[in-house]
Amino acid sequence: MHIPERSRPYxxxxxxxxxxxxxxxxxxxxxxxxxxxxxxSTFILTSLGIDLSSLAFAQVRDGALTGAAFPNWQLLFVIGxxxxxxxxxxxxxxxxxxxxxxxxxxxFGSSQKTRLLYSLAGGSLAMIGARMAGGCPSGHGVSGVSxxxxxxxxxxxxxxxxxxxxxxxxxxxxxxPVSGNNSSARSGRSDNTQGGLS
Amino acid sequence: xxxxxxxxxxxxxxxxxxxxxxxxxERQVGAMLLKDMxxxxxxxxxxxxxxxxxxxxxxxxxxxxxxxxxxxxxxxLGGLLFGVGWAIIGYCPGTSIGAIGEGRFHVIWPILGxxxxxxxFALLYPFIQTHIQPLGSFGAISLPQLLGVNxxxxxxxxxxxxxxxxxxxxxxxx
Numbered sequence: 001m002h003i004p005e006r007s008r009p010y011x012x013x014x015x016x017x018x019x020x021x022x023x024x025x026x027x028x029x030x031x032x033x034x035x036x037x038x039x040x041s042t043f044i045l046t047s048l049g050i051d052l053s054s055l056a057f058a059q060v061r062d063g064a065l066t067g068a069a070f071p072n073w074q075l076l077f078v079i080g081x082x083x084x085x086x087x088x089x090x091x092x093x094x095x096x097x098x099x100x101x102x103x104x105x106x107x108f109g110s111s112q113k114t115r116l117l118y119s120l121a122g123g124s125l126a127m128i129g130a131r132m133a134g135g136c137p138s139g140h141g142v143s144g145v146s147x148x149x150x151x152x153x154x155x156x157x158x159x160x161x162x163x164x165x166x167x168x169x170x171x172x173x174x175x176x177p178v179s180g181n182n183s184s185a186r187s188g189r190s191d192n193t194q195g196g197l198s
Numbered sequence: 199x200x201x202x203x204x205x206x207x208x209x210x211x212x213x214x215x216x217x218x219x220x221x222x223x224e225r226q227v228g229a230m231l232l233k234d235m236x237x238x239x240x241x242x243x244x245x246x247x248x249x250x251x252x253x254x255x256x257x258x259x260x261x262x263x264x265x266x267x268x269x270x271x272x273x274x275l276g277g278l279l280f281g282v283g284w285a286i287i288g289y290c291p292g293t294s295i296g297a298i299g300e301g302r303f304h305v306i307w308p309i310l311g312x313x314x315x316x317x318x319f320a321l322l323y324p325f326i327q328t329h330i331q332p333l334g335s336f337g338a339i340s341l342p343q344l345l346g347v348n349x350x351x352x353x354x355x356x357x358x359x360x361x362x363x364x365x366x367x368x369x370x371x372x
Contacts, residue, residue, distance in 0.1 A: 003217075005219075006368070008217060008218050008219060008236075009218045009219075009220070009236045009237075009239035009240040009243065010239055010240075010243050010364070011218075012214040012215070012217045012218035012240065013214075013218065013239060013240040013241065013242070013243025013244045013247070014243050014244070014247045015210075015214050016211060016214045016215075016240070016243075016244040016247075016248075017243065017244040017245070017246065017247025017248040017250075017251060018247060018248075018251065019207060019210050019211060019214070020244065020248040020251070020252070021247070021248055021251025021252055021255065022207075023203070023207045024251075024252055024255065024261055024263070025255055025260060025261060026203060027200060027203035027204070027207070028261070029200075029203065029204070029207070030263070031207075031211065031292075033290075033291040033292040033295070034291045036291075037291055037312045037313055037315070037316040038316030038317070038319055038320055039316075040313060040316065041313045041314070041316035041317045041320070042316070042317070042320060044313070045317065052320070055320060055321070055323070056323055056324045056327075057319075057320040057321075057323040057324075058320075060323075065320075065323075066320075071201055072200075072201075072204070073200050073201065073203065073204035074204065075204070076201045076202075076203075076204030076205040076208060077204040077205070077207055077208040077211070078208060078291075078292070078295055079205065079208060079295075080204065080205045080206065080207060080208015080209040080210075080211070080212060081208045081209075081211055081212040081215065081292055081295045081296045081299070082208075082212060082295045082296060082298055082299040083205075083208070083209050083212060083299060084208060084209035084210060084211060084212020084213040084214075084215075084216065084296070084299070085212040085213070085215060085216040085221060085295075085296035085297070085298075085299030085300050086212075086299035086300070087209070087212075087213065087299075088212065088213040088216035088217055088299075088300075089216055089299060089300040089301060092216075092217070094216070094300070095300060095301045096300075096301050097301045097303060098301060098302040098303070098304060099303070099304060100304050101222075101223030101224060101288065101302070101304065102224065103223060103224050103227055103288075104223060104288070104304075112304075112307075115304060115307055116307045116310075118286055118287075119286070119287050119307035119308045119310065119311040120307070120310065120311040120314055121283075121286065121311065122282075122283045122284075122285075122286025122287040122308065122311055123283060123287050123307070123308045123309070123310065123311015123312040123313075123314060123315055124283070124311050124312070124314050124315035124318055125279050125280070125282050125283030125286070125315065126279075126280050126282075126283025126284050126286075126287060126290070126291075126308075126311070126312060126315060127283070127291070127311075127312040127313075127314075127315025127316050127318075127319060128276075128279055128283075128315045128318055128319045128322065129275075129276045129277065129278070129279030129280030129281070129282070129283055130276065130280045130290075130291065131276070131315075131316075131319045132272050132275060132276030132279065132319070132326055132330065133272055133273050133275075133276030133277045133279075133280060134266050134267070134269075134272060134273070134276070135266060136280065136290050136291045136292065137241065137284075137290045137292070137293075138290070138291070138292045139266075140266065141241055141245075142241060142244050142245055142248065143248075144265060144266050145245045145249070146244075146245050146248035146249040146252055147249070147252065147263055147264075147265045147340065148249065148265065148340045148341045148342055148349060148352055148353070148356075149265025149266050149268070149338070149339075149340055149341075150265065150268050150336075150339050150340065150341055150344055151265060151266045151267060151268035151269070151273050151338075151339075152265060152266060153341060154268070154270070154273045154274065154277065155273040155276070155277040155280075156277075157277070158273060158274055158276075158277020158278050158280070158281060159277050159280050159281045159284060160230070160281065161277075161278065161281060162277065162278040162279065162280060162281015162282045162284070162285070163229075163230040163281040163282070163284045163285045164230050164231075164232065164281075164285075165281070165282075165285075166230070166281065166282045166284075166285035166286065167227055167230035167231050167285040168230075168231065170285060170286065171227060171231060
């Protein structure tokens with residue numbers, strides 16, 4: 001497929017918007033993924049024989065927040081995202097095994113253990129935050145903002161405020177050398193998008 | 199049947215995310231470093247198209263929906279916590295699953311972290327419901343309701359704002 005790199009996010013973003021519209025019209029379902037994670041965690045623990053039924057969390061709407069809700073639309077949606085990405089990556093020859101992201105390695109080194117420890121902390125924060133806020137970038141971001149919900153616009157703004165602040169602190173900017181902030185970042189990035197990732 | 203809809207919708211969404219190159223750590227963190235706006239372009243385009251689509255269907259009486267409940271406590275504190283975690287792991291829940299499909303097997307660690315977070319959330323749930331959710335709780339309210347204007351006016355403003363933002367990104371090579 002010869003789709004210019006620049007138009008990809010717009011083209012596939014627009015298609016995703018049509019897909020969301022079709023999903024709501026045909027199946028009555030908005031996109032969302034984060035609720036599946038606590039459901040899967042509780043499902044795993046229950047399968048291991050750990051009894052969670054005394055938790056208030058497990059009693060909400062007859063276990064709707066736990067693995068008792070499986071199988072449901074969202075679980076299959078989440079599995080589908082993985083399958084679709086695999087099919088697309090294979091078909092377009094862009095599937096490649098990545099052991100650690102380059103940008104991560106440039107800030108934290110190539111130890112899997114470091115990545116694991118940060119991921120446990122970061123993943124926990126991300127999931128606690130998403131469930132507390134009532135959604136993630138798909139549930140609040142895409143679905144909620146499309147509905148023009150004030151809660152979703154606020155959550156989305158907070159996602160980016162938290163993310164931008166933390167990312168500045170964590171990742172040394174690889175493309176921007178010493179001199180003037182704006183102009184160097186600009187030229188560094190355009191080189192990078194042309195050459196680096198295609 | 200609903201499960202088949204879920205799977206098929208997910209497969210298409212996974213293809214679109216992969217083709218838009220949104221499943222890469224560098225693209226996600228790049229957006230947070232304000233250096234590579236691929237993910238923002240993808241999300242905003244999806245939002246503009248979907249907001250036109252679902253509001254048109256609602257006006258036609260085919261579907262009905264109400265936005266998620268507004269709680270300043272939940273969305274501000276939860277949103278900030280999510281943002282911090284998002285920057286550390288470089289993925290959100292949906293893109294982490296897609297990234298495995300693309301061969302970025304290191305996302306197994308963030309996924310483990312998010313599963314751990316799922317358990318912690320389950321344990322914290324009563325506390326959050328009693329102490330955080332009630333802070334500034336206003337129920338399901340949309341921006342057009344808050345402003346007292348027609349929803350198409352807000353959608354037009356959103357589309358126009360996105361257009362100028364995209365033009366800015368493209369001129370800056372972001």
